[in-house]
Amino acid sequence: MSNCYEYSLKPPSTAEIVSTFGDSDLPSKLYRAPYYAVESDAPDHPREYAGLVYHLRGGDGLDTLDEWTSASAEESLDIIPNYDKASGSESNIWGWQYAASPPSVRQVRRWLTERGKRKRQTKPKDPSQIDGPTQANPYGMRPTLNPQNVPSVRQEGNMEVLAIEVFAPSITGKLPDPAADEVVVVFWSIYDSDSQNINQHFSSLCQAGIIAVNKQELNSRKIRGWSLDVVDTELELLNRVVDIVQDLDPDIIVGWDVQTSSLGYLDARAKSYDFNLAEQLSRAPGRTTNGGTDQWGAQTTTTFKIVGRHVLNLWRVIRAEQNFTTYTFEYTVFQILRKRTPHYSPHTLTSWYYSSVPEHVSRLLRYFTDRTSMVLEIIDVAQIVTKTAEFARIFGVDFFSVLSRGSQFKVESFMFRIAKPESFVLLSPSRQDVGRQNAAECMPLIMEPLSAFYNSPLLVLDFQSLYPSVMIAYNYCYSTCIGRVVDFKGQNKFGVTELHQPPGLLEKLKDHVNVAPNGMVYVKPEVRKGLLARMLTELLDTRVMVKQAMKVTKDDKALQRVLDARQLGLKFIANVTYGYTSATFSGRMPAVEIADSIVQSGRETLEKAIRVIDSTKKWGAKVVYGDTDSVFVYLIGKTKEQAFRIGQDIADTITAMNPAPVKLKFEKVYLPCVLLAKKRYVGFKFENPDDKEPVFDAKGIETVRRDGVPAQQKMVETCLKILFRTQDLSRVKEYCCDSWSRMLENRISPQDFIFAKEVKMGTYSDKVPPPPGVAVAARRMVEDSGYEPQYGERVPYVIIRGKPLERLVDRAVAPEEVLNDSHKYIDASYYISRVLIPPLERIFNLVGADVRSWYDDMPKALRADQPDAYLLSPRKVLDYVDLANRVNIDGHFLASRCLTCSEPTSYGVCMDCRTDEQPTIARLLVKVGKTESKLKNVHTVCSSCSGNPRYRTHPM
DNA sequence: CATTTATCCTAT
DNA sequence: TTAGATAGGATAAATG
Numbered sequence: 004m005s006n007c008y009e010y011s012l013k014p015p016s017t018a019e020i021v022s023t024f025g026d027s028d029l030p031s032k033l034y035r036a037p038y039y040a041v042e043s044d045a046p047d048h049p050r051e052y053a054g055l056v057y058h059l060r061g062g063d064g065l066d067t068l069d070e071w072t073s074a075s076a077e078e079s080l081d082i083i084p085n086y087d088k089a090s091g092s093e094s095n096i097w098g099w100q101y102a103a104s105p106p107s108v109r110q111v112r113r114w115l116t117e118r119g120k121r122k123r124q125t126k127p128k129d130p131s132q133i134d135g136p137t138q139a140n141p142y143g144m145r146p147t148l149n150p151q152n153v154p155s156v157r158q159e160g161n162m163e164v165l166a167i168e169v170f171a172p173s174i175t176g177k178l179p180d181p182a183a184d185e186v187v188v189v190f191w192s193i194y195d196s197d198s199q200n201i202n203q204h205f206s207s208l209c210q211a212g213i214i215a216v217n218k219q220e221l222n223s224r225k226i227r228g229w230s231l232d233v234v235d236t237e238l239e240l241l242n243r244v245v246d247i248v249q250d251l252d253p254d255i256i257v258g259w260d261v262q263t264s265s266l267g268y269l270d271a272r273a274k275s276y277d278f279n280l281a282e283q284l285s286r287a288p289g290r291t292t293n294g295g296t297d298q299w300g301a302q303t304t305t306t307f308k309i310v311g312r313h314v315l316n317l318w319r320v321i322r323a324e325q326n327f328t329t330y331t332f333e334y335t336v337f338q339i340l341r342k343r344t345p346h347y348s349p350h351t352l353t354s355w356y357y358s359s360v361p362e363h364v365s366r367l368l369r370y371f372t373d374r375t376s377m378v379l380e381i382i383d384v385a386q387i388v389t390k391t392a393e394f395a396r397i398f399g400v401d402f403f404s405v406l407s408r409g410s411q412f413k414v415e416s417f418m419f420r421i422a423k424p425e426s427f428v429l430l431s432p433s434r435q436d437v438g439r440q441n442a443a444e445c446m447p448l449i450m451e452p453l454s455a456f457y458n459s460p461l462l463v464l465d466f467q468s469l470y471p472s473v474m475i476a477y478n479y480c481y482s483t484c485i486g487r488v489v490d491f492k493g494q495n496k497f498g499v500t501e502l503h504q505p506p507g508l509l510e511k512l513k514d515h516v517n518v519a520p521n522g523m524v525y526v527k528p529e530v531r532k533g534l535l536a537r538m539l540t541e542l543l544d545t546r547v548m549v550k551q552a553m554k555v556t557k558d559d560k561a562l563q564r565v566l567d568a569r570q571l572g573l574k575f576i577a578n579v580t581y582g583y584t585s586a587t588f589s590g591r592m593p594a595v596e597i598a599d600s601i602v603q604s605g606r607e608t609l610e611k612a613i614r615v616i617d618s619t620k621k622w623g624a625k626v627v628y629g630d631t632d633s634v635f636v637y638l639i640g641k642t643k644e645q646a647f648r649i650g651q652d653i654a655d656t657i658t659a660m661n662p663a664p665v666k667l668k669f670e671k672v673y674l675p676c677v678l679l680a681k682k683r684y685v686g687f688k689f690e691n692p693d694d695k696e697p698v699f700d701a702k703g704i705e706t707v708r709r710d711g712v713p714a715q716q717k718m719v720e721t722c723l724k725i726l727f728r729t730q731d732l733s734r735v736k737e738y739c740c741d742s743w744s745r746m747l748e749n750r751i752s753p754q755d756f757i758f759a760k761e762v763k764m765g766t767y768s769d770k771v772p773p774p775p776g777v778a779v780a781a782r783r784m785v786e787d788s789g790y791e792p793q794y795g796e797r798v799p800y801v802i803i804r805g806k807p808l809e810r811l812v813d814r815a816v817a818p819e820e821v822l823n824d825s826h827k828y829i830d831a832s833y834y835i836s837r838v839l840i841p842p843l844e845r846i847f848n849l850v851g852a853d854v855r856s857w858y859d860d861m862p863k864a865l866r867a868d869q870p871d872a873y874l875l876s877p878r879k880v881l882d883y884v885d886l887a888n889r890v891n892i893d894g895h896f897l898a899s900r901c902l903t904c905s906e907p908t909s910y911g912v913c914m915d916c917r918t919d920e921q922p923t924i925a926r927l928l929v930k931v932g933k934t935e936s937k938l939k940n941v942h943t944v945c946s947s948c949s950g951n952p953r954y955r956t957h958p959m
Numbered sequence: 960c961a962t963t964t965a966t967c968c969t970a971t
Numbered sequence: 972t973t974a975g976a977t978a979g980g981a982t983a984a985a986t987g
Contacts, residue, residue, distance in 0.1 A: 299973045410975050447971075449978065467971095582975030589974045598976080630978090631971045682970045682979055703969055703980075710967055710981085760967065771965055771984070811983065837982080 021728055029825050054726075113661065157922055162388055165193045165253035166378040167244070167265050168371055174356065176350035178789035179262075181271030185237045187356070188221075188368070189214045189244055189269070190229075190375040193251050201520050209376060210251075213368065214243045220364045226372050236935075241273050245283040255316040255388065256284070256654040259332050261305050262793060266314065270307055274598075275621045286311025292815060302794040303405045312730035313403050320406060322795065327624060329759045329797045330710050332374070339381050344373065360944055390568045398574035410579040418574050418583075421538045424425075427482060429592055432499035440587060441496055443595050445521055445603040448610060452628035452635070452678040458730075460646035461627070461673040461686065464654055466608065467666045469632035470581040473604045476519045476662040479597055480533025483525045485509065487596075488518060497523075498594030503685040519600035520607055539577055543664065546573040605632065610666060612657045619656070622649050628678055633670075635678070644855045645694040646672045675727050679845060699724060705842045714755035717844050718742060732850065736857050739843065743858060756829050757818050759797040775800050775815030804830040903927060 060118070074695060094169065118640045170188040171179040192211035212230040215221050222233055234240045245294075248256070258265025273280040287310045300306040305316035315393065319329050326335060336344045347370060355363040364494045382388060394405045398413040415429070422429060466472065473479065486495050486502045486509070495502045509516075515527045528536065549570045556562050581592070585598030613626045616636055628635035638646050654669040661667075673695065676686030683704050685696035705711050708719045718739070725735050745751060760776045767773050773781065776798040783790050793799050801821055805814040814830065821827045835858060844854045901913035 060974095112986085301975085409973080414975085443977090446977075449971085465971095579975060584975090586975045588976085593975090595966060602977095633971080673977090680980065709983095710969095745986090773982090774966060890967065 005587075037694070042469040071722075079797065096910055099122040104940075124213050130248075151876060162196050162254040162392070163193060163251070164196050164255045164257055164379060164382060164388060165191060165248065165251060166257050166382075167191050167269070168258060168375045168378070169265060169268050170352065170356070170367070170371055171268065172353040173349050174353070176348075176353065177787040178349055178923070179268070181268050182275075185216075186240060186269060186272050187216045187218070187237070188371065189240060190371045191244075191247060192372075192375045192379055193253055194379050194383070196255075196382070209379060211376065212247070213372070214240055216240055220359065220361060221368075224361065224365050224368055224369055226365075229368075229372055236551050237272065238276055241269065241276070244269065248284045252286075253312065254367070255313045256309065256313055257378060257382065259317050259319055259374070260793070261314060263317045263789075265308050266488065267305075272346045272840050281307065281309050284312065300407075300947050304403075314381075315387070315406075317387075318793075321381070321385070323406070324385065324387075325798075326709070328713075329799060332377075335381065336377055338697065340377065341383050344377065345370075382632060386564055386568070389564060390571075393565055393568035394572045394575075397569060398576065410575075411583055411589070414576060414583040415591060418534065418538055418580075419539070422534055425482075425534065427534060430500065432592065436499040437587070437590050437593060440499055440593065440595050443585070443587065443599055443602075445606065446601040447602055447631040448606045448629060449681055450613075450626075450629045451632065452684070454678050454680060454849060455627075456726075457627075457673070457676045457686075458635060459677065460638045460641055460643055461676045462624075462634065462638065462646060462650040462653070463633060463670045463673065464650065464657075464667050465607075465633035466612075467668045467959075468543065468577055469605050469608070469665070470601050471543065471577045473538050473601050473608065474533070474581070475536045475543075476665050477519065477600070477604055478525050478528050478533045478536050479519065479600050479604075480535040481592075481594060481597065483531055483536075484594075484597065485512065485516070485526060488522045488524060497596055499592070509828055519601040520603040521596065523596050523600050525600070535580060539580060540664075543574050543578045546570055546577070547758065549573065558709060573886050608632070611660070612667060614659065615657060616653055622653060624649065628684070632684065634667075635684075643674055644671060644688065644692060646674075668897060673700070675730075677723070677846060677849060679694070679849070685690060697727075699727075704846075710758070710760055712756050712758055712834070714742075714834065715838050717755070719838055719846070722843055723846065726850070732847070732852050733846070735852075739854065739857055740861055743831075743835050743839075743861065744794055746835060749828065749831070751829070751831075753801060753821055753829060756801050756834055757799045758801070759799040761795050762792045762798045763794055764792060765794075770811045772810060775802070775812050778812045779815050802826045802833050803828050805834075805892070836892070902930070 064066060128773065164250070168190045169186050170190075171181075171184040171186045173179040173184045188213075190213055192209050194209045204580060209228075211228060212232060214227065214234060216237060216239075217233050217235050222231075225231060232243060234243055256266060258267075261267050270280040273283075297306040300308070304319055305314050307314055314881060318332070319333070320328070321335055321339075322330050324853045325335075325338070329337060331346070333344050333346045352367060352370070353368040358364065390403060391405045393401045397417075398405065399416040400408070400413055415650070419429065481498070484497055484502070486497065486504050495504075503658075509524065512526055512530060515530045517525050517527060549566050553563060553566045553570070556566070580602055581598065584594050584601070586593045587595060609632060613629060613634060616624050616634065618624050622636075622637055622638075623641070624636045626634050627637045636650075638649060641649065650669040652670065654667045657667040658665070669692075672691060673686030674691045676684065678684045680703075683702065685699075685701035685704055685706070688700035691695055701707050701720075701723075704719065704725075706716050722735050725731070725738060758775065759943060760774065762774075762776045762780050764777070764780070767777060772778070779800040780790075780792045782799045800815040801818050801820050802811065802814050803816055803821060804827075816827065821829060840855055840858060847854050901916055903912060903916045903923050912923065912927075
């Protein structure tokens with residue numbers, strides 16, 4: 004390790020744990036925490052802080068230790084092992100010290116008795132790496148932040164990742180139920196997440212195996228690259244899994260879904276043998292952190308935890324990282340690995356397992372081995388481990404906290420590293436204190452846009468990191484505020500506390516203060532540079548350095564990835580620091596007054612910029628929209644080239660008007676563009692003057708939202724493109740009418756009409772009908788008790804034709820139902836009237852077209868048998884009930900014609916054709932072939948047309 | 960027919 | 972125990 008601040012992200016090995024804590028007294032929680040503080044005024048729940056122990060009193064049995072009630076911060080530090088008070092170094096705490104959270108009474112006692120006896124193991128210090136400010140390092144930043152000081156690729160920093168998937172046949176054909184269905188095969192694969200590996204072929208880095216319960220057909224089937232291990236019983240199989248985990252000793256265990264399959268299923272099975280899997284797999288034998296209900300884990304990461312190893316629930320990791328319309332394994336594989344993978348129902352898999360055809364068994368094994376290695380491949384391609392590890396280093400928190408904890412924890416951890424050398428102690432308000440804060444009074448500026456179609460260049464400029472810049476420029480911080488200009492309600496409240504400044508302070512400092520627009524007074528940097536300003540300056544500067552480093556190391560792919568992750572981590576902290584001050588609901592140390600100062604200053608900065616732009620004659624510009632930190636400037640009658648010049652001029656002028664580092668950046672030119680509403684606009688984007696082809700760029704509208712259907716996204720985008728390219732409304736109309744008639748004739752792919760929205764079971768009000776996705780999921784739960792959507796899972800559904808006035812919820816069904824039930828039809832008129840027309844109407848109203856009339860005026864022949872409930876009043880709909888019923892009956896007959904000879908029948912293939920087998924089969928095969936090639940064609944056309952892989956159909 | 964409530968998802 | 976913020980648009984369905 005190159006410097007003393009380097010610490011590993013890997014959990015400790017069993018040997019290390021035992022050598023640190025001894026066999027008999029392992030801490031209950033081995034996740035590495037930097038160090039802990041016990042707060043003084045929340046006796047019920049001492050809260051851990053990534054920082055100093057500054058008071059040790061009350062709470063968690065510690066109240067028996069009377070002598071500590073009056074302990075000063077200085078004294079308290081002594082009880083932390085290896086804390087070197089003289090130098091302020093905590094090097095060993097950052098090393099392999101693992102702390103329980105919070106320290107037990109026993110642990111504190113032991114620290115007490117061992118104090119003094121303990122031999123300190125501080126490493127010799129390199130002067131450039133001392134925490135305190137030096138000339139080279141004026142703010143005493145951790146060397147970790149300096150890209151030059153950190154070896155970008157560590158010799159032993161890589162982690163071993165083990166993927167586990169399991170197969171349990173289910174007799175019922177439903178999802179396997181851990182209470183009844185035994186696990187018969189376990190698949191595992193391990194790889195080394197070293198970022199140096201990117202040039203090697205992925206499969207060459209893996210080692211993999213299958214553990215199967217003895218079965219004749221299975222024993223003879225081999226999969227290349229996978230060792231086969233045969234056992235006699237399920238219990239033996241579980242023991243083999245434990246052996247393998249202990250033997251390979253991975254740092255991370257992963258499954259696509261570790262709650263209901265993979266490890267979660269194994270754990271549930273293990274319970275029936277009274278066998279604690281988590282305990283067996285752990286690195287601290289006999290320890291587990293599981294038990295009880297862990298709602299938080301279930302909703303964010305995983306409830307299954309193993310002491311000493313990280314358990315990743317891959318779908319949740321992906322959900323947090325990527326914006327997908329669904330998070331099925333198949334869809335994720337397609338999006339990330341760019342390949343297709345089939346999905347088989349538990350019923351099919353089970354039938355393969357019991358099949359006597361050897362091919363079936365092979366197929367089953369192949370399916371799962373592929374799945375297991377793809378889990379690792381996703382982790383590799385999406386850079387999950389390396390990215391998370393880099394974030395952990397930047398934030399100064401442990402690996403798992405990067406995934407499991409919120410932004411406050413990370414800001415705090417980072418802030419503390421700046422606060423400590425300054426001898427600042429963060430206060431720790433109680434929930435009540437936080438709740439008693441004043442209400443926020445300031446709001447960002449969001450202009451009402453001049454909604455229109457803009458045919459001349461529209462400039463977009465935004466202030467780069469406005470809030471962090473404001474904090475730096477005006478020195479807004481906890482540590483620089485000296486109160487209000489005028490007392491509020493007779494009090495001088497500041498955040499969660501009361502300010503008691505010495506009398507005469509303001510007089511003394513009156514030439515050295517900034518007064519924020521909300522009436523708070525802050526000292527200028529020459530008096531004291533604020534903690535937040537200091538931290539943000541470092542963050543932004545370091546980020547610039549990292550970005551520069553990226554430019555000069557273009558050839559080193561591994562390094563690029565690390566640097567990119569580092570840059571993103573820095574950006575993250577800078578962006579959420581404002582949020583930390585304004586976290587009024589759950590805040591750990593919020594201060595509304597600071598948040599208000601920032602917001603109001605930001606607002607005034609923007610307002611001033613707008614005034615200047617509007618009033619500067621030479622630009623001939625008009626501000627038509629602005630949101631928080633951005634301005635949209637219309638340059639009527641100017642060319643694209645002029646626009647780029649003026650844009651740069653505006654940016655420079657406004658930047659020069661503002662204190663550093665506030666900077667207005669010229670972002671892009673839209674030509675043409677549509678402003679629809681606040682936070683909703685779309686245009687053809689040019690980022691450079693010499694860009695030839697514009698990029699379709701939309702914000703807030705249906706094309707970028709995930710609560711519509713693919714057809715809606717495609718149609719809105721295509722119509723907009725036609726409008727932008729040709730400005731010919733008749734072409735748009737032609738396209739729309741064409742699409743609608745195809746829908747009415749049912750010449751559509753159901754794929755394009757699937758909604759998929761998040762479902763959060765257990766959070767819904769029972770006063771109103773549930774959202775459609777919830778109703779669909781609930782119905783499926785009745786059918787298959789094993790099925791319960793995970794918290795936040797996106798449940799797909801389509802809307803089918805139903806009786807008029809039937810509620811939408813009752814017409815929402817799972818997509819498979821439409822495919823499997825010939826009486827169910829996608830409700831084309833619902834989709835047209837309620838899903839497709841409204842967004843188009845909003846857009847084309849602005850150019851004077853009436854989209855709905857296009858539909859109303861369409862040749863009605865096609866729609867004669869479908870009264871359109873959405874065009875009628877509810878009363879009139881009732882008149883149509885009879886007709887609708889007839890239509891339904893008619894539809895029934897129409898759909899039920901023999902597939903080969905077209906004679907009416909209700910059996911798919913009529914009895915006559917059934918008896919005449921050979922020609923029927925031949926005809927059916929021809930039909931299947933034709934239909935398949937048709938479908939393939941459609942897919943090709945579809946994807947080539949949209950050009951966006953996101954809209955390509957995928958296996959469900 | 961307008962307003963309110965519940966829900967979802969996005970912009971900044 | 973955990974948990975950045977607010978503003979805003981949109982739909983469905985109940986309510987006044």
